[in-house]
Amino acid sequence: xxxxxxxxxxxxxxxxxxxxxxxxxxxxxxxxxxxxxxxxxxxxxxxxxxxxxxxxxxxxxxxxxxxxxxxxxxxxxxxxxxxxxxxxxxxxxxxxxxxxxxxxxxxxxxxxxxxxxxxxxxxxxxxxxxxxxxxxxxxxxxxxxxxxxxxxxxxxxxxxxxxxxxxxxxxxxxxxxxxxxxxxxxxxxxxxxxxxxxxxxxxxxxxxxxxxxxxxxxxxxxxxxxxxxxxxxxxxxxxxxxxxxxxxxxxxxxxxxxxxxxxxxxxxxxxxxxxxxxxxxxxxxxxxxxxxxxxxxxxxxxxxxxxxxxxxxxxxxxxxxxxxxxxxxxxxxxxxxxxxxxxxxxxxxxxxxxxxxxxxxxxxxxxxxxxxxxxxxxxxxxxxxxxxxxxxxxxxxxxxxx
Amino acid sequence: xxxxxxxxxxxxxxxxxxxxxxxxxxxxxxxxxxxxxxxxxxxxxxxxxxxxxxxxxxxxxxxxxxxxxxxxxxxxxxxxxxxxxxxxxxxxxxxxxxxxxxxxxxxxxxxxxxxxxxxxxxxxxxxxxxxxxxxxxxxxxxxxxxxxxxxxxxxxxxxxxxxxxxxxxxxxxxxxxxxxxxxxxxxxxxxxxxxxxxxxxxxxxxxxxxxxxxxxxxxxxxxxxxxxxxxxxxxxxxxxxxxxxxxxxxxxxxxxxxxxxxxxxxxxxxxxxxxxxxxxxxxxxxxxxxxxxxxxxxxxxxxxxxxxxxxxxxxxxxxxxxxxxxxxxxxxxxxxxxxxxxxxxxxxxxxxxxxxxxxxxxxxxxxxxxxxxxxxxxxxxxxxxxxxxxxxxxxxxxxxxx
DNA sequence: TTCATTCGTCATGCTTACGAACAAATGGGT
DNA sequence: ACCCATTTGTTCGTAAGCATGACGAATGAA
Numbered sequence: 001x002x003x004x005x006x007x008x009x010x011x012x013x014x015x016x017x018x019x020x021x022x023x024x025x026x027x028x029x030x031x032x033x034x035x036x037x038x039x040x041x042x043x044x045x046x047x048x049x050x051x052x053x054x055x056x057x058x059x060x061x062x063x064x065x066x067x068x069x070x071x072x073x074x075x076x077x078x079x080x081x082x083x084x085x086x087x088x089x090x091x092x093x094x095x096x097x098x099x100x101x102x103x104x105x106x107x108x109x110x111x112x113x114x115x116x117x118x119x120x121x122x123x124x125x126x127x128x129x130x131x132x133x134x135x136x137x138x139x140x141x142x143x144x145x146x147x148x149x150x151x152x153x154x155x156x157x158x159x160x161x162x163x164x165x166x167x168x169x170x171x172x173x174x175x176x177x178x179x180x181x182x183x184x185x186x187x188x189x190x191x192x193x194x195x196x197x198x199x200x201x202x203x204x205x206x207x208x209x210x211x212x213x214x215x216x217x218x219x220x221x222x223x224x225x226x227x228x229x230x231x232x233x234x235x236x237x238x239x240x241x242x243x244x245x246x247x248x249x250x251x252x253x254x255x256x257x258x259x260x261x262x263x264x265x266x267x268x269x270x271x272x273x274x275x276x277x278x279x280x281x282x283x284x285x286x287x288x289x290x291x292x293x294x295x296x297x298x299x300x301x302x303x304x305x306x307x308x309x310x311x312x313x314x315x316x317x318x319x320x321x322x323x324x325x326x327x328x329x330x331x332x333x334x335x336x337x338x339x340x341x342x343x344x345x346x347x348x349x350x351x352x353x354x355x356x357x358x359x360x361x362x363x364x365x366x367x368x369x370x371x372x373x374x375x376x377x378x379x380x381x382x383x384x385x386x387x388x389x390x391x392x393x394x395x396x397x398x399x400x401x402x
Numbered sequence: 403x404x405x406x407x408x409x410x411x412x413x414x415x416x417x418x419x420x421x422x423x424x425x426x427x428x429x430x431x432x433x434x435x436x437x438x439x440x441x442x443x444x445x446x447x448x449x450x451x452x453x454x455x456x457x458x459x460x461x462x463x464x465x466x467x468x469x470x471x472x473x474x475x476x477x478x479x480x481x482x483x484x485x486x487x488x489x490x491x492x493x494x495x496x497x498x499x500x501x502x503x504x505x506x507x508x509x510x511x512x513x514x515x516x517x518x519x520x521x522x523x524x525x526x527x528x529x530x531x532x533x534x535x536x537x538x539x540x541x542x543x544x545x546x547x548x549x550x551x552x553x554x555x556x557x558x559x560x561x562x563x564x565x566x567x568x569x570x571x572x573x574x575x576x577x578x579x580x581x582x583x584x585x586x587x588x589x590x591x592x593x594x595x596x597x598x599x600x601x602x603x604x605x606x607x608x609x610x611x612x613x614x615x616x617x618x619x620x621x622x623x624x625x626x627x628x629x630x631x632x633x634x635x636x637x638x639x640x641x642x643x644x645x646x647x648x649x650x651x652x653x654x655x656x657x658x659x660x661x662x663x664x665x666x667x668x669x670x671x672x673x674x675x676x677x678x679x680x681x682x683x684x685x686x687x688x689x690x691x692x693x694x695x696x697x698x699x700x701x702x703x704x705x706x707x708x709x710x711x712x713x714x715x716x717x718x719x720x721x722x723x724x725x726x727x728x729x730x731x732x733x734x735x736x737x738x739x740x741x742x743x744x745x746x747x748x749x750x751x752x753x754x755x756x757x758x759x760x761x762x763x764x765x766x767x768x769x770x771x772x773x774x775x776x777x778x779x780x781x782x783x784x785x786x787x788x789x790x791x792x793x794x795x796x797x798x799x800x801x802x803x804x
Numbered sequence: 805t806t807c808a809t810t811c812g813t814c815a816t817g818c819t820t821a822c823g824a825a826c827a828a829a830t831g832g833g834t
Numbered sequence: 835a836c837c838c839a840t841t842t843g844t845t846c847g848t849a850a851g852c853a854t855g856a857c858g859a860a861t862g863a864a
Contacts, residue, residue, distance in 0.1 A: 029800040030800060108802060205799055205802050206802055235632060237726055238727050241757070242616075243727075245725065248720070248721060249652065249720055249721065254720065255754060260754065260756065315651045320725060321643075322645075322649055323722060324630070324725065324726065325639025325641055327641075353649060353662075354662065371802075375799055379799050382800075397634075397777055398510035398780070399432070399510060399610055400608055400610055400777075
C-alpha cells in the first residue's frame with residue numbers, strides 16, 4: 001500500500017520531490033555508494049524522506065541496492081549506489097583524419113572507447129558514426145535503448161540548418177544535412193559542439209577536483225582556436241563564435257589582405273604559418289612534426305621557428321588573460337600540445353606580463369575533444385533526468401525606471 | 403485566526419513558500435501592479451496560494467494594496483503593487499574628480515541622484531560618501547533604516563584586506579582601510595565593484611528590454627578598461643582581473659620595457675598616449691578634450707591622432723569579439739564615449755573583420771558607472787530578499803572515472 | 805549477557821498547495 | 835427593474851511532502 005501510494009504521488013512529480021530526488025542523486029553521483037541514514041545526514045532531509053526517494057529511484061531503475069555496510073558500531077546498513085547501467089552517454093569527435101568515440105555510464109565511468117580512421121569522404125560520416133556507436137555499445141554490453149544522448153564534436157560551427165560551416169578540413173561537408181543524418185544514424189538525442197570547446201571541457205573535466213572555475217584552452221593545429229569555461233560553463237558567445245581567434249591581430253599585420261581572409265594569428269602560428277616561417281629561415285619540411293624532430297636534433301632554424309611561434313603564442317596568452325582572467329591556460333592540438341612549445345611559451349610570459357600565469361600542456365592530448373563531448377552528454381543527461389531547471393536561481397534586474 | 407496561522411508558518415520560511423513568494427515578487431517587479439486573480443493565472447499558482455502569499459508580503463511591508471481595478475466585466479479586483487518605499491538601494495561612483503550617487507527604490511525607480519566634487523584628499527572619501535548618502539536619502543524622503551544596501555564603484559580593485567589597489571588617480575588611497583571606513587560611514591551592507599565593470603552593468607541595465615546576454619563595455623579615459631557581461635552576469639575572472647586590458651599587445655611593442663610597466667595598449671590609447679601622439683604629429687595640447695576641439699575645427703594633426711587612436715581601438719574590438727563574441731561593444735569613458743571617435747572605430751572595423759559587429763557609444767555617458775553600481779545594489783537586494791539561491795540550478799559534472 | 809549505538813520503519817502532525825464550491829461584485833441585455 | 839454571465843476572492847476539504855519521535859532490529863563493545 002505504501003508503494004502504491006508513492007507511485008500515485010509521483011505521477012506529477014511535484015517541485016519539492018524533484019528537489020529531494022536531485023539532492024540525493026547529486027550526493028550519490030559525487031560521493032558514490034552510501035546508506036540511507038548517511039544520505040539523510042548529508043542532505044539534511046529526514047530519513048523518512050530519503051527512504052521514499054530511494055524507493056522511487058530504485059523503482060525507476062536509477063539506483064540499486066549494493067550489499068551491506070558493516071564493521072562499525074550499530075546496525076548494518078543497506079548500501080545504495082547508482083545503477084551505472086541505467087543510462088549511457090556518448091561522445092564523438094569527428095575529426096578530419098580520425099573519428100573517436102567514448103561511452104560513459106551514468107556515474108561518469110568510461111565504459112568503452114574506440115577510434116576509427118576517417119575514410120575521407122565527408123558523406124560517410126553518419127555511417128561511420130553509427131558503426132562507432134555500435135562498436136562502443138557492444139564493447140560495453142550496453143543495450144542500445146539505454147543510450148540516452150550523444151554529443152558530436154566537429155570542427156567549425158553547426159548552423160541552425162544542420163549544416164557544418166567553417167570546416168575546411170572536411171571538404172564538401174557544408175552541403176550535407178549533417179545534423180539530420182547524424183540524428184538518424186545515432187537514434188538518440190544528439191547535441192553538437194565545436195571541437196575546441198569540447199576539448200576545453202574535456203581538459204576541465206579531466207582536472208577533476210582541482211578544476212578551476214575559469215579556464216581557457218588554446219588549440220594550435222591546422223588552425224587555432226580557443227575554448228573558455230566560466231563558472232564551469234562553456235562560453236559560446238552571441239553568435240556561437242566565442243574563441244574564434246584566428247583573426248586576432250597578433251603575429252602579422254591585421255590590415256593586410258591575407259589577414260582579412262585567413263586571419264593574422266592563424267597565418268602566423270597555424271601549421272601553414274609555422275611551415276612558412278621555417279622555410280623563410282632556410283629550413284624545409286613538409287609537416288610541423290618534422291620541425292619538432294629537427295628541433296630535438298639541435299637544428300637552429302627549427303629552434304628559431306618554434307621560439308618565434310612561442311613568442312606569438314605568449315602574446316595570445318597575454319590577450320586571453322587580459323580579457324577573461326582564467327586561472328590557467330592549457331594548450332592542446334597537434335602543435336599546441338607539444339611540451340617543447342609550451343615550455344617556451346611559459347618562458348616568454350614574464351617578458352610581457354608581470355602577473356604570473358599558469359601555462360600548461362594538455363594532459364589528454366588528442367583525446368581531449370572526445371572526452372569533452374562525452375562530458376557534455378553526461379552533464380546534459382544528468383540535468384535532464386534529475387535537475388530542476390524550471391526553478392530559477394537568480395532574479396533578473398527589473399526594468400529601469402527613471 | 404487565519405492571520406495568526408500564516409504568521410506561525412512563516413517563521414521557518416520553507417523552500418516551497420519561498421519559491422511561491424519569489425514567483426509573485428518577480429511578476430510584480432516585472433509587470434507592475436495587478437490583482438491576485440491575475441497573478442494566479444500568470445504564475446500558475448492557485449488563487450488562494452496567491453492570497454496567502456500576498457497576506458505575508460503585505461504584513462512584511464513589501465507589497466501594498468493600491469486601489470481597485472474596475473471597468474471590465476465582473477467583480478472589481480483589489481490591485482496590489484510593490485511598496486516602493488519598503489527598501490532602497492544605493493549606488494556610488496567614487497571617481498577621481500567627482501563623486502556620484504544614485505538612490506533607487508525597490509521597484510527599480512530612480513528616486514534621487516546627486517554629485518559632489520571630490521575634495522582631492524582620498525582620506526575624505528568616507529565622509530563625502532556619508533554626506534552624499536544623506537543628501538540622497540533626504541531628497542527622496544527615505545528613512546535611513548530603509549537603506550538596505552550600497553554598492554561602491556571605484557577605480558582599481560578592492561583587495562580582500564579592504565584596501566584599494568591599482569588606483570593611481572586616487573593618491574594615497576592604498577594606505578587606508580577604505581572598505582571598513584565606507585562600511586562604517588554608510589551604515590548598511592556595502593559591496594565594492596570596479597568602476598568599468600559597474601559601467602558595463604549600467605549600460606546593460608539602461609538598454610532594458612533590448613539587453614543582450616553577451617555584452618562588452620570598453621572604457622577609454624586616463625586608462626583603458628573592459629567590462630564583460632555573460633548571460634547578464636559580470637565576468638570578473640579568477641583573480642578579479644578580467645577586463646584589465648591595459649597590457650594588451652596592441653598599438654605598441656609589447657616587449658618594450660615601458661609596455662611591461664604601463665601596458666602597451668594603455669600607453670597607446672590612454673589619455674597620455676593620445677597626447678603624445680598628437681605632440682609627435684606637431685600639435686600641442688594639455689588635454690584630449692582640446693584635441694577633439696581641434697578636430698572639430700578641421701586640424702589635420704588632430705584628425706590623424708584621433709584616426710590612429712580609432713585604428714588601434716578597432717583592433718581592440720577585434721580582440722574582444724574574437725575572444726568572447728559579444729552582441730555589441732559599447733564605448734565609454736571621457737574619451738571612449740566621444741561619438742567622433744566611435745564613428746571612426748566603426749569605420750575601421752570592416753578592414754579587420756568581415757563579420758559585422760555593432761560598435762556604439764555609451765548612452766549614459768559619465769553616469770554609466772553610478773547607474774551600474776545602483777543596479778548591482780538593486781539586484782543584490784532583490785536576490786537577498788526574494789531569491790532562492792540555496793536551490794541550485796544545474797548539476798555539476800561528476801568525477802571522471804576511467 | 806548487557807548496553808549503547810546505528811539503521812530503518814511506522815505513526816503522527818504540520819505545512820503547503822490545489823480544486824471545488826460559494827459569496828460578492830459588476831456590467832450588459834431584456 | 836431584473837436576470838445572468840463573468841470575474842474576484844474566500845472557505846473548506848483533500849492530497850502531497852516532510853519532520854519528528856517512538857520503536858524494532860541489528861551489531862559491536864564492555
